[in-house]
Amino acid sequence: MSLWEFANPVKFMALSGKVLPWVIGLAALTLIPGLIWGFFFTPEATNFGNSVKIIYIHVPSAMMAINIWAMMLVTSLIWIVRRHHVSVRAAKAAALIGVTMTVIALITGAIWGEPMWGTYWAWDPRLTSFLILFLFYLGYMALWAAIENPDTAADLTSVLCIVGSVFALLSRYAVNFWNQGLHQGASLSMDREEHVADVYYLPLLLCIAGFILLFVALVLIRTRTELRLVRLHRLEIRERMKDA
């Protein structure tokens, strides 16, 4: 039994159908208490006031926005190398979730930036790279939408995703070079010295776990829909062939 057996959509559908309710349940169990804890049971921070609480959405969504692109890169590579059908559908399914996370991170950042920095938007490296990431997501999704043949679309978007990843990374460093920023450095790291205080840290970890589980649940649902769409497409073609 190897991981590659799930290249078979039937096996994937069977397993994901069983796992899905559990993932949804776990996501609810972490995300809801995490957000409630974060919003209502943490003290106000000295320099931030109540606005600190937006961190519980801002940080997890920003993390997911980047990680989802990374996941799309990996699944696209798997499709190119091994023609793993589930894999490329998962990349397509993840794109919309990724772009949503990017938008959430940008908007919550703007809402948070207004009281803290006095502006909704600044051409800070982190903010700018997120805007660029948003554009990359848009291009990727537009290419999927434009091509009719699902296999051609899968191939071309995978190539775009791989090349796009290189250029997205380049943009990240180019932007760093271009302007110095307002945004603080990383709030989380393995190094204990650099953490935010524990009262904020623990609910934040819970929220991050919740966002990850939520993403897994959503991507499973959407991948299942995608696989059914492919099957439908194949059936339609078969019917048309019969008529001809």
Place this chain on the structure above:
Amino acid sequence: MIALLVRDMRLAVRAGGGFGLGLAFFLIVSTLVPFGVGPEAAILSRIAPGILWVGALLACLLSLDRIFQLDFEDGSLDLLATAPIPMEGTVAIKALAHWLVTGLPLTLAAPGFGALMNLQSPGHYWIFITLLIGTPALSMIGAFGAALTVGLKRGGLLLSLLVLPLYIPTLIFGAEAATRGTAGLSAVTPLLMMAGITAGSVALLPFAAAAALRINLR
């Protein structure tokens, strides 16, 4: 390969549109910007390198869909695919032809158009140098985008959406080098970074573009 290069350049120059259009568009952008921001010489000379770079980039974008589209429609791309030249070579030659008929004229014209925006004296030199090094990357990245969208009926708008984000690093380093050079600062770092992007694109993107073309010709 040289025959292909000559053929592509002849087609581009004689068929009209691609060759002069890019330059004319560039001139119009350089004319419109002062209308938009006002005629103060100080502001114009400060933003001139950036505007010239953005203008050149957009002008380059205009003719991208011609790289493969016409050949795809009349079937010559299929012939090229079965020709003894590897697909990667075809892509590289076509990108080179695109650069020779758009990137190079833009580079040569940019210092002249700089006069419209009160570009100060070392600026002409820097705009020329940065565009000379940067526009090959624009053509090559554009060829990749064109290869992705070649099978589509109305790929033009999608092509811009795909290609413009890929242009960002080149634009940042190019415009930064030009701005720094014009201001009399050291521009070596961004210039080297941009040269690196150009070299990397020219070396690697033909493979990606050829893969995309093969998928589209399947």
